Amino acid sequence: MHAMTLRLSPGDDLRAALDHAFRTHALSAAYVLQGIGSLSVARLRYAGRDDAAELRGDIEILTLAGTLSAQGPHLHMSIADADGRVVGGHVAPGCIVRTTAELVIAHLPGERYTREHDAATGFAELVIRAS
Template identity: 80%
Template sequence: MHTFTLRLSPGDDLRLSLDRAFQARGASAAFVLQGIGSLSVAMLRYAGRDAAAELRGDFEILTLAGSLSAQGPHLHMSISDADGRVSGGHVTAGCIVRTTAEIVVALLPDERYTREHDAATGFAELVIRRT
């Protein structure tokens, strides 16, 4: 396992930036260990919903975790608003960094992640292969 830390700047798209950093390293499997920072826009898809909710304001990233594969990131995040209310869900494109985001990623060189249709869930689920 090899780790790297990514610092995002104001205006960066959190999900797209993570995906680009992963792709640039030529990796086939990685996991986001943790992320903190702030957002001005949060795009979260809540459990059982088809579309993401767009939240605008000053948000703190409390947790960020997920897997990175060639098919794209699968990320979950919890955030708090200016009054301390917490929301969380599946991260979609459009989460915009307000001041910074600091993210620690673990590259897994002995594994390859793909997302493939799972008949039991009806979704593209993580498939792990040893390399």
């Protein structure tokens, strides 16, 4: 395992930046160990829902974790609003960094992650292969 740290700047899209880092560093399998920071826009898809909810304002990232593959990131995040209310869910595109986001990513050079259709779930699920 090889770890690397990213710091995102105001205006960066969280998902897009992680996908860009995965592709730029030519990673085969990686996961987000942790992420903290702030957002001005959070887009989360809650369990059992088809569409993402959009929250705007001063938002703190409390936790961020997930896998990175050639098919894109699969991320879950918990956030708190300015009143301390906490929600969490699947990270959708359009989460915009407010002041900063600090992310620790682990690269697993001996593995390759892909997402493939799983007949049992009906979703594209993680497939782990030796690289």
